[in-house]
Amino acid sequence: MRLRVQKWIDHRLGLFLFFWIRPVSLLLGKLLKRNHQLRVDRHIVVMKLLGGGSLFVALPTLLAIRRRYPDKRITLVCTPGVLVYGELTGVFDDYAVIRTSSLWRILSSGISSLTKCFRADCHINFEIHSKMAGLFSLFTCARNRIGFYMQWNAWKHGVTTHALFYNEITPIYVAYEQVIRLLDGVKPSDDEIEEHLRQVHGFESAGESRRKAGQLPRELAIAAFSSELCPEREFSPEEWERLLASSFPEESPKLHVLGGPSDGPKSARLCHRLRQAGYEVEEHTGQLSLRDSVQVLLGCEELLTIDSGLNHIARRLRMRIRSYWGPTHPRRLLAPIAGLEELVYAADVFCSPCVHIIDQPPCLGDNVCMQSQLGRSLEETNRSGWLVHKSYHA
Template sequence: MKLKLKKWMDYYVGGLLIAMLRPVVILLGILLRRDHTLDLRKSLLFIKLQGGGSLVIAYPGLLALRRKYPEIKLRLLTTTALKPFAETIGVFDEILVLRDHSFMSLFASAGYCLLKTIGTDTCIDFEVYSRLSGVFTLLTLARNRIGFYLESMFWRKGLYTHLVFFNRFSGSFNFYEQTVRLFGALPANHSICREHLKKQLSLPAACAASSSRRIVLAPACSELGRERMLSVDQWRAFFQRRFTTGPYPEFIFVGTHQDLDLSRRLEMELKAISPEIHTENHCGKFPLQESLRVIAQADEFWTIDSGLLHFARILGVHCVSFWGPTDPQTRLKPFDEVSEEVYYKKIPCSPCIHVTEEPPCRGNNVCLTLLLRGRGIDRQSEVPLPVFLPHSRSS
């Protein structure tokens, strides 16, 4: 199923179901007077359906909860795309997968997952914007149902027993971690997360030294917010600024099969700078964990706002990242142990992803273009703001 259809279903079908269920839930809450004390009993279900990077951002909190309550069964409801992320962080006892490649498979798998999770003691919904995740949370009949709210909590009241404010302009890690603090778990520090992740990846205590400097480059991201990606021209501008003379490092590309065309074009750009630059392209060849093993052995990791970046930061690799449609302060938790270069220039229309339904530039990411041109912008009036004009037919 395409992302646009999934969003449509979530908004309209989810909205209809909430309107139907909410009055009944409020009435039953008054009549039943269930005990909503915040303690964990037997099982805890997390829901995360979009954005593997967000699951990694929540890693310190999830690991803390796992360590504090080893006897509690932790389960995750997620999608096929996020399953590798969940398996990699290694904190869940069971991962339930919604197969969302078609409507029928989604409906069937949702029914199966609901039967498996009805009666769970506590459910934490990590989806900030989804309506259907709220409906699923409610249908589990969990004693405690914890979720987020944004500017308004009207539609979420009743669906959840406890609501945590989610400020889109602050670090998202704060709010994921707040949900586990409700149960007395303090987020794990960077060194604990790093050692746990290295164990999950079966990495040696020290990586073997390489004869040449190695840079791993992941130029793409998921379909959720492709505006985050740099174009070939934008990458070329950074390459030319970074490399004026040799010796040149070795470049290794990682990503999915969909990233292969872009990575090959970037290989050509690097060869145009110097034929001496050696490249390897593993896009579409490696599963997530193997790509992370490659990143762990690199000297540097270059990327955009992506899930791989959050893994690389935990692994302690020097990271170079580019931001524009998203604000790094809302995604990157400060770690003293992390060495990184973060490229971001605040302009009035940034951030736009997760703030507006469709970015005003329609993918022509002005923020990244201005950043890589190296223009000194000190006053908002100097920024040519994109204007969103809806498509219309001529009269």
């Protein structure tokens, strides 16, 4: 099922169900008078359905929970796309996977996931914008249900037992870290997080040694693809060619293109274009597990990436990175990491960021924010953006 349909169902059906179920939840809360003291005896559930890279933005929080409750069961409720990222964190004991290929699969896998999470001690909902995720949290009958609220989704009160304020203009990782304080945990250091990932998966950074030794040709990794949530984050193959030519004008580095199985057609077009431009390209898209993709990444000297899941993983392993941002903003997602070498290019365009602010981007897919980083003047970009914005509302 396409993401746009899922979002429509979440908004329409979720709002309808909340209208009827929230009063019942409030009434039962008054009658049952359950003890909502934050105590974990056996089971914690974490929910993240979209954006696997967000689990690595939240990794300090997740690792703090794991260390606070080392002998408790921690379950991740997720979709198949997020599952591979969850496994890579090395935090979770098991997984409840909600499959979204059809409405029937959503219902059947959702019920199965509910049974795995039923009456957990604590349910932590990292899906800030989803109504159905909030209802799932309620239906688990978890004693404590932690979620985030803003002015427009204050309907979560009465469904969550511990509502944490989320400010959209502040970094998301700051919101996540409220959970650490709520559960009386201790935030791990950047060194501890990197050591955890390397110990769990045996990652080695061969690319760093190549860079220090000055070996030629340079080997670069490219993470060019995003999730379906916002494809406007991506450059076209022609734009990647221009970007490489301007960034490395006097050399022709070897390129490793990485991505998931669903990125195959886009990856084929990108690799074809770069080979035509004279680059040596090794395509790994859809051929490797996420763990093996990260190991290929660490064998390169530098990562060129958009706002991708691989970007957030590479940051935690302190790889050298150049990242390019438009529809999303680095200030909201990139926590400072000591010792990390990264160059962050962000568009200064009036309509950026737009993700989670509006369902239909004002540019209608003509991602002027990303194009502004390739020589398109800000004046031209802003003027184009305003005109598109007006026509969209016409």
